[in-house]
Amino acid sequence: MANGEFRPVYHPAGHDNELRAALQDLRTGRWIAMRDLLGRTPDWTLWTQRTQVLGAVAAGTDAIRTWLTEEPESTAAAVMRARVAVERAVRANRSGHPSGRELWQEAWEACRSAAHAAPADPVPWVCLLALSQLDDGQRLAEHRLPPPGPMLFPGPWGLLAEADRRDPHNREAYHRMLQFVYARGAGGALVEAVNFVQWASSTAPEGSALHVLPLYVRVERYRREHDHDKALDLHWVTEDAEREALRALEVWYRRSPAAARTLPDLNHLAHALWGALRFADAAEVFRELGPYFTSLPWACRSRTPEDPGGAEEVFVRARARALAAESG
Numbered sequence: 001m002a003n004g005e006f007r008p009v010y011h012p013a014g015h016d017n018e019l020r021a022a023l024q025d026l027r028t029g030r031w032i033a034m035r036d037l038l039g040r041t042p043d044w045t046l047w048t049q050r051t052q053v054l055g056a057v058a059a060g061t062d063a064i065r066t067w068l069t070e071e072p073e074s075t076a077a078a079v080m081r082a083r084v085a086v087e088r089a090v091r092a093n094r095s096g097h098p099s100g101r102e103l104w105q106e107a108w109e110a111c112r113s114a115a116h117a118a119p120a121d122p123v124p125w126v127c128l129l130a131l132s133q134l135d136d137g138q139r140l141a142e143h144r145l146p147p148p149g150p151m152l153f154p155g156p157w158g159l160l161a162e163a164d165r166r167d168p169h170n171r172e173a174y175h176r177m178l179q180f181v182y183a184r185g186a187g188g189a190l191v192e193a194v195n196f197v198q199w200a201s202s203t204a205p206e207g208s209a210l211h212v213l214p215l216y217v218r219v220e221r222y223r224r225e226h227d228h229d230k231a232l233d234l235h236w237v238t239e240d241a242e243r244e245a246l247r248a249l250e251v252w253y254r255r256s257p258a259a260a261r262t263l264p265d266l267n268h269l270a271h272a273l274w275g276a277l278r279f280a281d282a283a284e285v286f287r288e289l290g291p292y293f294t295s296l297p298w299a300c301r302s303r304t305p306e307d308p309g310g311a312e313e314v315f316v317r318a319r320a321r322a323l324a325a326e327s328g
Helices: 017-026 032-039 042-059 063-070 077-095 101-119 123-132 157-166 171-184 189-202 209-225 239-255 261-277 279-290 295-300 306-326
Strands: none
Touching: 017 032, 017 123, 032 042, 032 063, 032 077, 032 239, 032 295, 042 077, 042 123, 042 171, 063 077, 063 171, 063 279, 077 101, 077 209, 101 123, 101 261, 123 157, 123 171, 157 279, 171 189, 171 209, 209 295, 239 261, 261 279, 261 295, 261 306, 279 306
């Protein structure tokens, strides 16, 4: 397809065709396809990804309640109930809805229930980590445990350890910890975020998505500290920025199975390589993305960051530049 005709697509399932089909049913309130999909999901990496996407859609339906009515002993349904409850609590908190605290309590109880029903599953603990960002001031003791290393912060380290015990280096668990750092709201949150992702990526094995974490913090720092009127600037072409991008390319992308790579990670890597002027390397990642894109990180480079069309325009421009460089 010629660049002038290319139109990117946003879809939470990305390349996961089975998940896309289950989501289509779920949006109409049907749950059988979701149950069957989860029943044949082979590992914790894909399980975590699929339950997260399914939970975001199921939060707008009664599908999980219906599933539990039909199959009250289903552990997968219990985990999905936790996913939905957490999604609703986070949304209520974000919008300032008066039911936020009540939904938070319901979600906490659903997570604990799911952890009991599925003791080997990391997702209930990932869900509890997601709730930790709602605890302003870290009032709950489980959200202010001493850190496991220097230069880190008091936080929900016990919850992260529980997720790690079940699925070492679980991608979503560490992203939830990063969200917790940002929610602390302290002036040093970005410094704490940098320290955290450096610690996390330094202990992660080759092929782990945790090697992409520094790219997320760089985008967040740019979003907070810079204007939105520069297509390329020194923030993205420094020696540190290039080193982070190339490390993610070599240690994560080229050493991980394609099925384990998420759309947000691929978009952040393509963006970082493009920003560092590594166009041929970026082209490799753009080719894997195909038509799929996510609004972040591209929105931060748009003159209209709140407009999805702005992010799409930046993505198309970056993709065209990278592919043109690759073709010579």
